[in-house]
Amino acid sequence: MKKNFLKAAFCLTLMASASTIMVSCSRNNDDTEVANSSIDPANFKGTIASGTTITLDPAKTYNLNGKLLVENGATLIIPAGTKIVGAQGANYLIVDRGGKLFVNGTESNPVVFEGAQHTQGYWGGIVILGNAPTNRSASGTSSSELGDLVYGGTNKSDNSGSIKYLVIKDSGFKYNPEKEFNGLSLFGVGSGTTISYVSILNGGDDGVEFFGGNVNADHLVVIGVGDDSVDWTEGWQGTASYIYAARSKEFLNAVEPGNRGVEADTQDTDPNTTNGNGVSNPTISNMTLIGNTKGSESQGMKIRAGSNGKFDNVVIANFATGLDFETDRTYNWFLGGNYLTNIRFVNVGTNWKAKATTAMPNPELSTVFTISSTSTGAGNGTALPTWAKTWSGYTSFDVADAGN
Numbered sequence: 001m002k003k004n005f006l007k008a009a010f011c012l013t014l015m016a017s018a019s020t021i022m023v024s025c026s027r028n029n030d031d032t033e034v035a036n037s038s039i040d041p042a043n044f045k046g047t048i049a050s051g052t053t054i055t056l057d058p059a060k061t062y063n064l065n066g067k068l069l070v071e072n073g074a075t076l077i078i079p080a081g082t083k084i085v086g087a088q089g090a091n092y093l094i095v096d097r098g099g100k101l102f103v104n105g106t107e108s109n110p111v112v113f114e115g116a117q118h119t120q121g122y123w124g125g126i127v128i129l130g131n132a133p134t135n136r137s138a139s140g141t142s143s144s145e146l147g148d149l150v151y152g153g154t155n156k157s158d159n160s161g162s163i164k165y166l167v168i169k170d171s172g173f174k175y176n177p178e179k180e181f182n183g184l185s186l187f188g189v190g191s192g193t194t195i196s197y198v199s200i201l202n203g204g205d206d207g208v209e210f211f212g213g214n215v216n217a218d219h220l221v222v223i224g225v226g227d228d229s230v231d232w233t234e235g236w237q238g239t240a241s242y243i244y245a246a247r248s249k250e251f252l253n254a255v256e257p258g259n260r261g262v263e264a265d266t267q268d269t270d271p272n273t274t275n276g277n278g279v280s281n282p283t284i285s286n287m288t289l290i291g292n293t294k295g296s297e298s299q300g301m302k303i304r305a306g307s308n309g310k311f312d313n314v315v316i317a318n319f320a321t322g323l324d325f326e327t328d329r330t331y332n333w334f335l336g337g338n339y340l341t342n343i344r345f346v347n348v349g350t351n352w353k354a355k356a357t358t359a360m361p362n363p364e365l366s367t368v369f370t371i372s373s374t375s376t377g378a379g380n381g382t383a384l385p386t387w388a389k390t391w392s393g394y395t396s397f398d399v400a401d402a403g404n
Contacts, residue, residue: 039054041060041061041062041063042063042065043065044064044065044084045064045065045067045068045091046066047068047069048068048071048074048075048076048099049074050071050072050073050074051073051074052074052075053074053077054077056077056078056079056082057079058079060082061084062082062083062084062085063085063087063116064084064085064086064087064091064093064113064123065091066091067091067092067094067147068092068094069094069096069147070094070095070096070099070101071098071099072096072097072098073098073099074099074100075099075100075101075161076093076095076099076100076101076102077102077104078101078102078104078105078111079104080104080105080106080109080110080111081110082111083113083114084113085113085114085115085116086113086114086115086122086170086171087116087123088115088122088123088173089123089124089173089175090173090181091123091124092123092125092126092127092146092147092181093124093125093126094127094128094129094146094147094149095128095129095160095161096129097129097130097131097150097151097153097188099160099161100160101126101160101161101162101163102163103161103163103164103165103166104162104164105164105167105197106164107391110167110199111165112166112167113166113167113171114169114170115169115170115171118170119202120170120202120203120204120224120254121171121173121180121204121205122170122171122204124172125146125168125181125182125184125185125203126171126184126185127144127146127147127185127187128161128184128185128187128193129147129149129187129188130151130152130153130155130186130187130188130190130193130215131152131153131154131155131158131188132153132155132156132190132212132213132215133152133153133154133156133188133213133214133276133277134151134187134188134211134212134234134275134276134277135212135234135235135266135267135274135275135276135277135278136152136212136267136276137152137276138276139152139153139276140152140153140154140188140212140275140276141188142187142188142211142234144185144187144211146181146182146185146187151187151188151211152187152188152212152213152276153188156191157190158191158193158213159190159192160189160190160192161193161194163193163194163198165196165197166197166198166199167199167201167391168183168184168198168201169200169201169202169203169393170201170202171183171205172203172204172227173204174205180204182203182205182207182208182209183203183205183207183208183225184198184200184207184208184209185211186208186210186211186213186215187211187213188213189213189214189215190213190214190215191214191238193215195215195216195218196217196218196219197218197219198217198219199220199221199223199391199392199393200221201221201222201224201392201393202223202224202225202248202250202251203225203226204225204227205225205227206227206228206229206230206231206263207222207225207228207245208220208230208231209232209233210231210233210234210238210282211234211236212233212234212235212236212276212277213237213238214236214237214277216238216239216240217238217239217241218239218241219241219242219387219388220243220244220245221244221245221388221392221393221394222243222244222245222246223244223245223246223247223394223397224246224247225258226254226256226258227258227259228259228260228261228262228263229243229245229246229258229261230243230245230261230262230263231263231264231265232263232265232282233265233266233268233280233307234265234266234276234280235267235273235275235277235279235280235281236277236282237280237281238283239282239284240282240285240287241284241285241287242285242286242287242378242379242385242387243286243288244287244288244384244385244388244397245262245287245290246288246289246290246397246402247291247292247403248401248403249292249400249402252294252403253294257292257294257295258291258294259298260291260297260300260302260324261289261290261291261299261300261301261316261319262287262300262301262302262303264280264302264303264304264307264309265280265305265306266279266280266306266307266308266329271307271327271329271330273306279306279307279308279329280306280307280308280309281307281308281309281310282309283309284309284310284311284312285312286312286313286376286377286379287314287315287377287378288377288378289314289315289316289317289319289377290317290318290398290402291317291318291320291402292318292319292402292404293318293349293404294403298319298320299319299323300316300319300321300323300324300348301316301322301323301324302324302326303324303325303330304325304326304330305326305327305330306327306330307330308330308333308339309333309339310339311339311341313341313375313376313377314340314343314377315344315375315377315378315381316344316346317345317346317347317382317399318346318347318348318402318404319348319349320349320350321350321352322343322352323340323343323351323352323353324352324353324354325353325354325355325365326354327355327357328357328359328360331354331357331363334365334368335365338370339368340368340369340370341369341370341372342370342371342372342375343371343372343375344371344372344373344374344375344377346382347399352366352369382398383396383398384396384397384398
């Protein structure tokens with residue numbers, strides 16, 4: 001469902017390869033009226049209308065100069081080797097509920113989204129809205145902070161398409177003091193969607209953020225982002241496996257040198273919500289998190305706001321704090337079961353800490369995790385795993401590359 005500001009002044013039909021795109025041009029200043037013609041890769045924006053499909057040409061470079069919306073019932077297919085270059089500003093790709101995005105990269109030929117200049121926060125990012133539940137309301141729906149469209153619903157197995165072998169660089173544009181894009185934002189995305197082999201490099205905000213939903217993800221590389229590498233909230237209950245996330249020494253003295261490896265929330269306003277999916281409770285395995293001690297949020301994993309979760313085979317290196325817990329609901333979850341197993345700390349200042357509450361003035365969580373000196377994390381301890389080499393944009397990475 002579209003908001004009023006997305007109402008088109010008229011619809012135009014463009015031809016791309018053998019597919020058709022309907023482009024809706026609104027009165028917004030960032031939308032440009034386009035005459036009937038072949039797609040102009042130099043001015044790639046608009047709306048792929050419901051009932052239409054567009055397949056990009058990998059031999060061309062597409063210059064994203066505004067918002068590109070994939071409507072409910074529309075499909076965008078991006079073949080292996082395609083490059084999309086974002087102009088500076090709030091220029092981004094957004095897939096509405098019921099729309100589908102297929103990123104068909106390969107290990108030898110990934111799809112690349114990058115800024116026209118290689119600067120953190122240069123352009124927007126990729127936003128996908130699904131029909132899976134979030135906990136912002138009793139109906140499981142809410143309005144996205146990116147794109148201002150409704151997301152969420154009741155379909156946990158909703159399918160928004162497939163993303164494989166995708167590299168996102170230079171994302172995270174801050175369009176007001178309170179809002180900025182992530183590399184990949186997943187709002188109420190369902191488990192029928194595939195997210196596999198995604199690399200997010202040198203972004204201005206989070207690498208990937210899950211806003212509720214039940215989507216599963218695997219083989220994620222996040223290096224050099226200004227905020228958290230992996231973030232979740234609003235009742236995300238999917239899985240994520242094989243995650244390699246690190247700060248970069250390139251930004252060691254930047255205003256935003258990078259924050260947490262993981263920031264885990266249930267909801268910003270109500271950590272005890274039972275709406276939609278209820279509490280965030282993902283299953284995370286085979287993860288390496290590398291930081292440095294710069295900034296006030298040098299924490300491997302910050303688990304708070306009522307978030308639950310199950311974690312196994314995790315390597316945390318070079319952070320000031322390894323595990324940082326907050327809120328009673330989170331404490332009670334981890335005290336009630338064996339949900340943090342095979343954790344390996346490497347050059348971490350304080351393995352764990354927890355913030356006092358009225359119910360727990362001296363929370364004792366030293367027994368809620370088990371330590372293993374042989375945990376491999378994403379596959380190779382602190383070193384870049386074999387599965388991430390080359391296609392991700394890196395052939396090697398280790399703790400020295402994160403700085404300290």
